[in-house]
Amino acid sequence: MSVTSSFDPHLDEPEAPLYAARKKIYPQGVSGIFRRTKTVLLIITLSIYYFLPFIRWDRGPNAPNQAILIDIPHRRAYFFFIEIWPQEVYYLTGLLILAAMALFLMNAMAGRVWCGYLCPQTVWTDLFLAVERLIEGDRRTRINRDAEPMNIEKFSYKLLKHALWLLIAWWTGGVWVLYFADAPTLVRDLIWFEAGPVAYISIMTLTFTTYVFAGLMREQVCLYMCPWPRIQAAMTDEYALNVTYRVDRGEPRMSFKKATQARLVGEPAGDCIDCQQCVAVCPTGVDIRHGADLGCIQCGLCIDACDEVMEKIGRPTRLIAYDTEVNIKRRKDGLQEIFRPIRPRTVLYIAIIIAVSVVMLYALLTRAPFTVSVIHDRNPIFVKLSDGHIRNAYTVRIANMLPTERLFTLEVDGLHDAHVEIIGGEPLIKGRPSISVGPDQTREMRVTVRAIDEDEDEPAHLEFIIRDEVDGTTAVARDYFRTPHSVH
């Protein structure tokens, strides 16, 4: 599959400059099935983004009740019934793998369908274009106005457009910060200028990036900043659906009048009448008739535009359509079209998605309600006591991941007659030192273990067994007991 760019026809020439200035694109409004699909998806995705932080989820008295919350000061992330601690950030790895595989699967099925319909850059650019069209009118009006010298009317149109863009951009940034704090409280704080500087800085940053990316840079983000087109071009195959100009049907292109005459005398005439509608509606300025293109985001708006023209001139629709390389070739050879969604790569992607989902689900369902970690004192490694016993000291940290305060006991296994003490601990329970840990908290404590100096050359292996005395669940951490003879 060859990838060419239609942006600068001189690129292939040896003397061409390395720099090409952007040619401003004025996408024209269009209607049709793909435009409607894009609009519906735009409403759905933006609604999710704008309203998700306001959804509540009851987690009991000691936890926030926001369904999706990334609580950075308290080092917690909440996603409906899932609560993640910082040390469990590997779930994020799983999510990223799932996202990548879903993207690859979409690519194997229908090319850059993500780029065309779901990518935030596309969605916000689409929204900004809709505003532009609403204020400034459609393609032709905009081109003409831009050619005029600056006057009051032109200035007012531009001012209004940019003001609306900034408003949307500001709203976008404003919602972003709601994912990081209790949304209703933060909204109130923001209104009364009582929120922290981080909130305002984040909002300003995102306002700026949204305005610049969706309003000013648009297709340049896809062309020059995004790595996915390059990766996608390397990953796609001849069975993936791509927005394709059916060159076998369209060529030789000529005006409608000439084509009608040619057909009358039995000469070959393509369906393409070179009306340029497909180029006019393209949000990235691509001429799809040049073949697969790095700039094409597979949004299908050119299909809508072409279908409209084909209907007008009474030719069959879908001169431009979602089609595969294989079928273009097969039609040329007079063979039946085939569609193969089940291929080794799609099976592999789905298998990976299922495997990662199962692993993540298993990890979530069997998530420990508390964890323990132990660090041996580094200095001194052991202490000799006045009666000749040896004492080792440890820092033990218990993380209570449940929303209730719990009482734990500590037992140390692996030494004869070991005397275990928690410094600052609570009274003994069943002969074992105990300590309580608050709801959804960690507690660090100093633990000493005293035993007879056994003259062993190898350090004793210890198991620190932490037991919830109410439900009997345990967590274990391992470390060593070292003596003057076993300090290696």
Added chain:
Amino acid sequence: MTNRPDTNLDPRKAVGTTGHDWDGIEELNTPLPRWWLWTFYATILWALAYWVVYPAIPLATSFTKGMFGWTSREQVVQDLDGLKTLRGPMTAKIEAASLQDIAKTPELLSFARAQGAAAFAVNCSPCHGAGAQGFKGYPNLNDDDWLWGGSLDAIHTTLQHGIRWDADKDTRASMMPAFGRDGILKPNEISAVADYVRTLSALPVEKDADLKLGQKVFTENCAACHGEKGEGIQDVGAPKLNDKVWLYGPEKVTIMERITLGGGGQMPAWSQRLDSPTIKSLAVYVHTLGGGQ
């Protein structure tokens, strides 16, 4: 880009050369990229602004003070004040609570241990070691052997007033005579009593050791402070001699050296240097190292 050179032309004509010529090799006078140039100008502006806003230029006896009179020293003072304010509520609680209450309350305990550890690293570790493990002549604070007492209050008093620290009239004081240097004991008596001291903690001695003489010397000269059986007396800071922990070491020659020279270690009175909450935190920290009584 209309003001860009048209590179379809001969580049030498388009941008010209620097005029340098090395054996027929010329250098194109290609203009700098504009983004680079603007960044460069911006850094110059930035530097000029920096000169005006911040102290910059050294003068004969002074320097330019900048627009706001900012100094890094002032900044440090502000940062420290900020930290003091931040810790204010907890510091007040530590100040108000008794040592025993601090050790019993998890919130106060973890704060005191953190503050104590920081203060220990700065003030105490040069002598007692980073892990309070001690060195020869400087006690290990992790073990259960205490010269002047290992209760919270005893540790606190030691920290406040120091040991043999003349500038503090309440300092802990006692002095072991230099039995050898001052000629109180004869060399053979020192040797004998050193052997006897080793037997107190069941350490082996040489066959020809005169333990009878050693015991006699011990009873007459040492027992008053170190106790009849070498059990030590904390009131006078006399170490236990019948346990496994040795301040200077259990070897006979080391014991003889201590008997010969006498004396004792010194520790500053920290109330002259540290504020009361810090000393309290230090006492709790040392107590919770494991040896507190």
